[in-house]
Amino acid sequence: MGARSKARKRALDVLYEADLRGVDPVTLLADRVGSTDVPPVNDYTIALVEGVTAHRSRIDDLISEHAEGWTLQRMPAVDRAVLRIGLYELLWAADVPDAVAIDEAVELAKGLSTDDSPRFVNGVLGRIAVIADQLRAVL
Template sequence: MGARSKARKRAVDFLYEADLLGTDPVTLLAERVGSPDVPPVNDYTVTLVEGVHANRPRIDDLISEHAEGWTLQRMPAVDRAVLRIGLYELLWAADVPDAVAIDEAVELAKGLSTDDSPRFVNGVLGRIAVIADQLRAVL
């Protein structure tokens, strides 16, 4: 597993934990960075957590609009975290190709969630990827 893939996995961990605790993921991350009890946190993990947090209202709106038949609250928390990271990379990470953002999110869903989650994540992000250029133009 590459360094960025590990960073994505770690970012999912932070977003998932913050979601379950009902806390701010950036605050949770700040509490953990530099802690002797926690392995070092990759810079890309920090970028992802901060990026998702900064753009979360727009990210959640887009996920809600494109997750056919699912509300954000009804989704498993891990799927929400994976989708948020995938969408952040799709729209805001200029150095990550769209196909890579989607593929990495699908791989995270395969390893962390239900058997149906990879297809669900792929479908949501795939629908958004079709209009990604239009969305980026108004961000």
């Protein structure tokens, strides 16, 4: 597993825990960065958590709009976190190709969520990827 893949997994862990506990992800991450009880936090993990948090309202709106038949609250928490990371990378991480953002999100879903989640994540991000250039133009 590459460094960025590990960073995504760590960002997912932070976003998932923050979602379940109802706390701010950046604050939770800051506690981890300052702690000697956990391994050092990769810079890309920090960028992902901060980016998802900064754009969360827009990210959640887009997920809700394109997750056919699913509300954000009805989705498994892991899927929400995976989609948030994937969508952040798709629209705001200029150095990550669209296909890589989607593939990495699908891989996270395969390893950590339900059997149906990889297909669901791929479908939602795929629908958004079709209009990603238009979305980036207005961000």
